[in-house]
Amino acid sequence: MEFPEEMRYTEEHEWTLVAGDIVTIGVTDFAQEALGDVVFVELPQVGTMVEAGKPFGVVESVKAVSDVYAPVSGEVVEINEDLPDAPETINTSPYEDGWMIKIKVDDPTVLDALMDADEYEEFVESEE
Amino acid sequence: MRYIPHTEEDVRQMLAAIGIESLERLFEEIPAELRLQRPLALPRPLSEPELLREFARLAAKNATAENHVSFLGGGAYNHFIPAVVDQLIGRSEFYTAYTPYQPEISQGTLQAIFEYQTLICQLTGMEVANASMYDGASACAEAVLMAVRATRRRQVLLSRGVHPEYRQTVETYCRYLNVELVELPCDATGRTDLEALARELDGGTAAVVAGYPNFFGIIEDLAALAKAAQTAGARMVAVVQEPMALGLLKSPGELGADIVVGEGQSFGIPLSYGGPYLGFFAARLKDVRSMPGRLVGQTVDLEGRRGFVLTLATREQHIRREKATSNICSNQGLCALMATVYLSLLGKKGMREVARLNLSKAAYAREKIGDLKGFSLPFAGPVFNEFVVEAPEEAVALLARLARQGILGGIALERWFEEMPKRFLVCVTEQNTREEIDVLAAALGGRKA
Amino acid sequence: MRVGAQGLILNEKLLFEHSDPGRTGYSLPACDVPEAELPADLVRAEIAGFPELSEVDVVRHFTRLSTWNYGVDSGFYPLGSCTMKYNPKVNEAAARMAGFAAVHPATPEDLAQGALALMHGLQEALAEISGFPAVTLQPAAGAHGELTGMLMIRAWHEAQGNPRRKVLIPDTAHGTNPATAALCGYDVAPVASDGILRADRVRELMNDEVAALMITNPNTLGLFEPEVREICDIVHAQGGLVYCDGANLNALLGIARPGDMGIDVMHFNLHKTFSTPHGGGGPGSGPVGVSAELAPCLPTPVVVRAGEGYRLDHDRPQSIGRVKAFAGHFGIMIRAWAYIRSLGAEGLRQASEMAVLNANYVRARLEGTYHLPHRRRSLHEVVFSDRDLGGDCHTLDVAKRLIDHGYHPPTIYFPLVVKGAMMIEPTETESKEVIDEFCDAMLAIAREATENPALLHEAPHCTRIRRLDETAAARAPKLRWEE
Numbered sequence A: 001m002e003f004p005e006e007m008r009y010t011e012e013h014e015w016t017l018v019a020g021d022i023v024t025i026g027v028t029d030f031a032q033e034a035l036g037d038v039v040f041v042e043l044p045q046v047g048t049m050v051e052a053g054k055p056f057g058v059v060e061s062v063k064a065v066s067d068v069y070a071p072v073s074g075e076v077v078e079i080n081e082d083l084p085d086a087p088e089t090i091n092t093s094p095y096e097d098g099w100m101i102k103i104k105v106d107d108p109t110v111l112d113a114l115m116d117a118d119e120y121e122e123f124v125e126s127e128e
Numbered sequence B: 001m002r003y004i005p006h007t008e009e010d011v012r013q014m015l016a017a018i019g020i021e022s023l024e025r026l027f028e029e030i031p032a033e034l035r036l037q038r039p040l041a042l043p044r045p046l047s048e049p050e051l052l053r054e055f056a057r058l059a060a061k062n063a064t065a066e067n068h069v070s071f072l073g074g075g076a077y078n079h080f081i082p083a084v085v086d087q088l089i090g091r092s093e094f095y096t097a098y099t100p101y102q103p104e105i106s107q108g109t110l111q112a113i114f115e116y117q118t119l120i121c122q123l124t125g126m127e128v129a130n131a132s133m134y135d136g137a138s139a140c141a142e143a144v145l146m147a148v149r150a151t152r153r154r155q156v157l158l159s160r161g162v163h164p165e166y167r168q169t170v171e172t173y174c175r176y177l178n179v180e181l182v183e184l185p186c187d188a189t190g191r192t193d194l195e196a197l198a199r200e201l202d203g204g205t206a207a208v209v210a211g212y213p214n215f216f217g218i219i220e221d222l223a224a225l226a227k228a229a230q231t232a233g234a235r236m237v238a239v240v241q242e243p244m245a246l247g248l249l250k251s252p253g254e255l256g257a258d259i260v261v262g263e264g265q266s267f268g269i270p271l272s273y274g275g276p277y278l279g280f281f282a283a284r285l286k287d288v289r290s291m292p293g294r295l296v297g298q299t300v301d302l303e304g305r306r307g308f309v310l311t312l313a314t315r316e317q318h319i320r321r322e323k324a325t326s327n328i329c330s331n332q333g334l335c336a337l338m339a340t341v342y343l344s345l346l347g348k349k350g351m352r353e354v355a356r357l358n359l360s361k362a363a364y365a366r367e368k369i370g371d372l373k374g375f376s377l378p379f380a381g382p383v384f385n386e387f388v389v390e391a392p393e394e395a396v397a398l399l400a401r402l403a404r405q406g407i408l409g410g411i412a413l414e415r416w417f418e419e420m421p422k423r424f425l426v427c428v429t430e431q432n433t434r435e436e437i438d439v440l441a442a443a444l445g446g447r448k449a
Numbered sequence C: 001m002r003v004g005a006q007g008l009i010l011n012e013k014l015l016f017e018h019s020d021p022g023r024t025g026y027s028l029p030a031c032d033v034p035e036a037e038l039p040a041d042l043v044r045a046e047i048a049g050f051p052e053l054s055e056v057d058v059v060r061h062f063t064r065l066s067t068w069n070y071g072v073d074s075g076f077y078p079l080g081s082c083t084m085k086y087n088p089k090v091n092e093a094a095a096r097m098a099g100f101a102a103v104h105p106a107t108p109e110d111l112a113q114g115a116l117a118l119m120h121g122l123q124e125a126l127a128e129i130s131g132f133p134a135v136t137l138q139p140a141a142g143a144h145g146e147l148t149g150m151l152m153i154r155a156w157h158e159a160q161g162n163p164r165r166k167v168l169i170p171d172t173a174h175g176t177n178p179a180t181a182a183l184c185g186y187d188v189a190p191v192a193s194d195g196i197l198r199a200d201r202v203r204e205l206m207n208d209e210v211a212a213l214m215i216t217n218p219n220t221l222g223l224f225e226p227e228v229r230e231i232c233d234i235v236h237a238q239g240g241l242v243y244c245d246g247a248n249l250n251a252l253l254g255i256a257r258p259g260d261m262g263i264d265v266m267h268f269n270l271h272k273t274f275s276t277p278h279g280g281g282g283p284g285s286g287p288v289g290v291s292a293e294l295a296p297c298l299p300t301p302v303v304v305r306a307g308e309g310y311r312l313d314h315d316r317p318q319s320i321g322r323v324k325a326f327a328g329h330f331g332i333m334i335r336a337w338a339y340i341r342s343l344g345a346e347g348l349r350q351a352s353e354m355a356v357l358n359a360n361y362v363r364a365r366l367e368g369t370y371h372l373p374h375r376r377r378s379l380h381e382v383v384f385s386d387r388d389l390g391g392d393c394h395t396l397d398v399a400k401r402l403i404d405h406g407y408h409p410p411t412i413y414f415p416l417v418v419k420g421a422m423m424i425e426p427t428e429t430e431s432k433e434v435i436d437e438f439c440d441a442m443l444a445i446a447r448e449a450t451e452n453p454a455l456l457h458e459a460p461h462c463t464r465i466r467r468l469d470e471t472a473a474a475r476a477p478k479l480r481w482e483e
Helices: A029-035 A108-113 A117-127 B008-018 B023-027 B048-059 B083-089 B107-124 B136-151 B164-174 B194-200 B222-231 B243-247 B285-290 B317-323 B333-370 B395-404 B434-444 C055-066 C089-095 C113-130 C142-160 C176-183 C199-205 C228-237 C246-251 C330-366 C395-404 C432-451 C453-457 C470-475
Strands: A014-019 A022-027 A038-042 A055-061 A065-069 A074-079 A101-104 B155-159 B180-184 B205-211 B235-240 B259-263 B279-283 B295-300 B306-311 B386-390 B423-427 C134-136 C166-170 C187-191 C210-216 C241-245 C265-267 C288-290 C302-306 C309-313 C382-384 C422-424
Touching: A014 A108, A022 A065, A029 A055, A038 C470, A055 C470, A065 B317, B008 C330, B008 C432, B023 C330, B048 C089, B048 C113, B048 C330, B083 B333, B083 C055, B107 B243, B107 B279, B107 B295, B107 B306, B107 B333, B107 C055, B136 B155, B136 B164, B136 B205, B136 B235, B136 B259, B136 B279, B136 B285, B155 B164, B155 B194, B164 B180, B180 B194, B194 B222, B205 B222, B222 B235, B235 B243, B243 B333, B279 B285, B295 C470, B306 C470, B317 C176, B333 B386, B333 B423, B333 B434, B333 C055, B395 B423, B395 B434, C089 C330, C113 C134, C113 C246, C113 C288, C113 C302, C113 C309, C113 C330, C142 C176, C142 C210, C142 C241, C142 C246, C142 C265, C142 C288, C166 C176, C176 C187, C176 C210, C187 C199, C199 C228, C210 C228, C228 C241, C241 C246, C246 C330, C330 C382, C330 C432, C395 C422, C395 C432, C395 C453, C432 C453
Parallel strands: B155 B180, B155 B205, B205 B235, B235 B259, C166 C187, C166 C210, C210 C241, C241 C265
Antiparallel strands: A014 A022, A022 A101, A038 A055, A055 A065, A074 A101, B259 B279, B295 B306, B386 B423, C134 C288, C265 C288, C302 C309, C382 C422
C-alpha cells in the first residue's frame, strides 16, 4: 500500500496536495482497496463552495458507497473531467490520474494539521 | 403436521446433539414474564379437504366476472388471461425462488426480469425500467419523490384526472417530506386544464403528473402537458393505469414524458380483489441513479457467457440505508413474470388486436348508453376502454338495482368526486360480448334486453 | 451422495432473439361490434422490437428459464431473515378459486362478503398471534408495512403537537429501517449494540427529540432481546414509541407476543412467517399490528363487522390515508389464512419450536468449525463468521461453493456488525436428514478451504453460469435488450 510523502491525509481517507493556494483532493490507496472496483464517481460542479467536514462527492463500488469529505472549505476551481467516464482510475492510480477536485483556499496552512504520510500509515494500521 | 417433518426420535437426537433435555430450554433466554401462558386462541386446524371446502364456501359468496356481467374498471381490468400464463408461473422454480441475489442459480428469474424491463421500455417508449414496484399508486408516489430529488424542487402539480387512490397514496408518501402538492382541475373535455397548468407552473415545479388515459378514461394531450412541464424545467410524469391502451396509443415516451409509471395488472394478472398487482416504472437513462427499485443488468461470467445480475444496487436500502432512493425490498417479482409471459404471447400483433377490441367494444357501449333517454356522456375527449356516464338518477342506487340483476354496471364516482352523484365509470374489455353490452344498455334503460 | 450434481441443461436466448415476424401466440375472438378508430395523430406505430412468438416458443422459453433457477421446492434454502419455509400447495389451489381470483376490487361490499370475511379472519388471527388489538392488511410488503407503521408513529406525534426529529435504530437493523425513517422525514440516530440492545444505551440516547426506537426482535443475530420490556418503558417514559420489525416472528409463534412486550407497532411478513411464496422477489404482503392508542391512525379502509357480515370502513378521520390503491394483496392473504387455518394454534407453536430446534442443531454441528461470534442461545437463525477459514477463503467463497454442493447459500455479509457474516435460518419445514446433509457439506467446504482453496475461490463450477462480472454490469449498465 502506498503513502506518498508529499501529501497530507484525513481520517476519512482523503489525500490532499497543496500548491500555492490550490489544494488537490482524492481518495487514498487504502480507500480504493476497501471499496473494491469503483463503478461510479460523482463530483461537484466547478464554482461550488465546499465546507470543511461536509461531503462534496460520492464514490461507488458494486457493494458500497462512500461519501468523500472536504478537509477544508473553499471554492471548487477544477474537477477531473476524465474521471466520471473512467471511474476505475481511482483504483489504478488513486494519487495521480485519480485526483478528484481542486479547491482554492484562503489559508492553505490549515492543512498542516492533517496527518502526514507516517501518521496516516499508523492510523490505517490501527484501523485494520 | 405434513409441513413439519420431525419425528419424536428426530427431536430426541437433535436435543442430545445440542446438549439440552427439552424444547423448553431453547426459549430460556426469553424472560418468563414475556412468555405466553396460554395457547393462541385460533380456530381449530383444518385437514386439507376441510380447508378446501371452507374456502370454497367463502369463494361462493363473491360476485365475479364469471358469475356476473361486469363492466368494472377504474384501475383494475377484466382481461382474458391465456392458460399458458398460470402454467408457466406455476413452475415452482419460479414461484418458490427468492430474490436473485445469488445470480448463478437465479438466471431464470434474472433473464425474465431483463426481458420484462425491455418490454416495459418498448411499450412506454422509455430508456430504462425497473424490476417492478408494488402497484400503480405507489409507483406514482415514488415517481413524484424521484422528480423532487432529481430537480431539487418541491412543488408537484397533480391532475385531478389521476386515479383518486393514486393521489391519496401520493399525499401519504409526501406528507412529511417538504413537498407541496397542488391539484390541477380537469376541463369540460375531461382532460387536465392546460390554462390552470400554465398558471401554476413555475421555477419551483418539480413535476407535472397526469393520467394516460386518465381515471375518467380520457386520453390526455400528453405532448402539450410535457412541453409545458419541460419548458419550466419540471419532469413530466405519465400515469398509465390501463396499459392495454399502449397497444394502440402513442407511447408516453415519444410524447415527451420523463417518467412513466402505471399498473400492469392488465397483463395476465388476476383481479384477485385488488392485489397483488404490478407497478411499473420507466424513466430516462440520465435519471437512472435516482430511480427506485431493483434493476437487472446484462454482463458476462468468467468464461465469457452472457448472464444477468442485479445491478446499481448502491441506490437501494440494503447498501444506501437512509440515503436510499426508496425503502423498497420485496417487489412484485412473480407478477412481473406473469406480465412478461402474457406480453410474449400477445406480441406485436396481439397487443394491437386486443387494444382494438377494447376500443371498439367501449365505443359501441358508449354510443348505445349515450343514446338512452336521460343519459348523457359528460366528457367529450377521446377514450380507450372506459368512459363516464351521467344517469338521470343517483348512480349508487342505479348500480345497486343492476347488481340485483346480475350486472356490475360500473363504478359510481361520488365517493371521490362529491360533485358527481349521478356519474359512473363504465369499462368495456375484450371479455364483454356484444350481447352483454346490449343487456347493460337495456338494464340501464329500465328494460330487459 | 452429494446433493449438487452436474447434468445437461439447455441454453436459451432472449425472447426478442427468438422473434420471427408474423409469428403469433395468442387467441382472441373476432370483433362482434363495429370497428372503431381513433384519430390518426393519437395512434402509435407497431411496438418496435416487441416479440413475435408462437405459443410453443413461449412455453419452451420460460420452461428452460425455470430450469436455471433454484427454489424452496428444489432444495434447502437457509437464507437468514427470509424464512424460506415450504410453500403449501393447497394454498395455491385456494388462491386460484374463481370466487377469489376473479373478484374485482370495486365489487359492491354485499357481493364480496366471502373476501371480506377472509380478510377479517386474517386480521383477527394476526392480532391474536402478535398481541396487537388492531391490524391493517393494506401494505404490500414488509418495507411497505414499515413505512405504514412509521407514518402512523409520526401522525400520532403530530397529533400531540410535536413530530420530533429523530429515530433510534440499532446497528444490527435491516437496511429498510433507516430508509423508512428517512421517508418519514426523520433523522437516523444509530444505537450501538454488543449483539444485544442494552437498556442503558437506550437510556443515554432517549430524549424528547426522539420520536421512536425501531427494534427487531428476535434481532438479526437470531437472539432474543431480553431487555426489550425495559427499553420500551424507557422510550415511553419520554413520550416516544417503539416500532418492531416483525421479520423474525417465526421464532415466537405461540411462545411470546411482541404486543405483550410494550411494543406499539409491528409489521408482519406474510411471505416469511406465514408461508406465502417469495415469487423470485415478490409479491409479499406486510400487514401491520398496532396498539389501541395507534389504531385510529391505521390506513383506510379497514375491514370491520357489520351485523352478520362485514364492510370496509372508510370513515377514519385520523387515518394516515392510503399507502396503495385497493385493499391490499388479497391473493397473498388467502394463502396466509389457509396456512393459519391448516396449522391452528398447536401447529404454529410447533412451527416455531421446530424452527428454533433446527437452528440450534445447525449451530451445534457447525460451531466447532465455523466461528460463532455471539454465544447467547440462538432462536430461529444462527450467525457464523469466516474468521477461522483456511486458504484465504471468505464468506463469499463458501457461499459459492455451497451451490456446487446443491444448496442455496445462506444470507451473507449481513448483519453488518459481524465481519464476513453467514446467517443460516433453516425454518421448521426441513427434516433432520436435510439439515445433516447440509452440515456435512458445510464441514466438507471448510476442509476444502484448507486443502484446495481454489475450489472455493473459483466456485461455482457446476452451474451453467459461473461467477458474473458485477463490476462491468455497474460501470456500463445495459438494462434492456436493444436491436
